[in-house]
Amino acid sequence: ETGVTQSPTHLIKTRGQQVTLRCSSQSGHNTVSWYQQALGQGPQFIFQYYREEENGRGNFPPRFSGLQFPNYSSELNVNALELDDSALYLCASSGSSSGNTIYFGEGSWLTVV
Amino acid sequence: SQQGEEDPQALSIQEGENATMNCSYKTSINNLQWYRQNSGRGLVHLILIRSNEREKHSGRLRVTLDTSKKSSSLLITASRAADTASYFCATDDYTGANSKLTFGKGITLSVRP
Numbered sequence: 001e002t003g004v005t006q007s008p009t010h011l012i013k014t015r016g017q018q019v020t021l022r023c024s025s026q027s028g029h030n031t032v033s034w035y036q037q038a039l040g041q042g043p044q045f046i047f048q049y050y051r052e053e054e055n056g057r058g059n060f061p062p063r064f065s066g067l068q069f070p071n072y073s074s075e076l077n078v079n080a081l082e083l084d085d086s087a088l089y090l091c092a093s094s095g096s097s098s099g100n101t102i103y104f105g106e107g108s109w110l111t112v113v
Numbered sequence: 114s115q116q117g118e119e120d121p122q123a124l125s126i127q128e129g130e131n132a133t134m135n136c137s138y139k140t141s142i143n144n145l146q147w148y149r150q151n152s153g154r155g156l157v158h159l160i161l162i163r164s165n166e167r168e169k170h171s172g173r174l175r176v177t178l179d180t181s182k183k184s185s186s187l188l189i190t191a192s193r194a195a196d197t198a199s200y201f202c203a204t205d206d207y208t209g210a211n212s213k214l215t216f217g218k219g220i221t222l223s224v225r226p
């Protein structure tokens with residue numbers, strides 16, 4: 001149990017639609033990151049939020065966007081969904097109290113049809 | 114792009130045997146973290162080793178880091194069927210508040226009862 005919670009756990013969307021995934025970080029953690037994990041691959045860094053601002057971004061197009069709220073929870077939004085967006089989306093949190101250790105949630109499985 | 118490259122890609126052993134997994138990476142790092150992932154679920158943090166450390170233990174786990182060779186190994190002693198999972202190494206080039214993990218493709222470990 002990492003204290004990082006994500007919702008929903010599974011969802012199916014149609015190509016072209018938009019999706020919002022949610023994450024509550026572990027108590028006391030002010031940094032949230034999002035990762036995409038395609039089947040059979042390792043997770044890929046999408047972006048990170050620190051104190052409500054984007055603080056680093058991986059090689060993902062602008063249709064991947066996010067938010068961090070004052071309570072450090074976060075959202076990942078993906079617009080104009082493509083079939084290749086089908087993946088497990090993982091939220092991770094960290095903070096000064098975690099000593100650089102990064103804790104992950106259980107993930108949200110997104111299937112785009 | 115994947116920074117870490119794990120070896121072997123798949124490992125099958127008998128319960129009670131030791132499992133050794135290796136990871137190589139390409140660029141300078143601040144720390145390296147090992148994670149376990151059960152099928153279709155989130156990542157469970159196993160151990161973090163900093164760039165100035167050479168060896169670390171946690172229960173049945175032993176991790177080594179050789180920064181001159183840019184490699185790390187994870188040893189699981191006295192393996193159990195419950196250790197069956199995918200294992201990932203992830204490098205962290207943490208700078209200040211910006212911490213980003215770069216993962217390899219993972220190692221699939223099967224422990225036969």
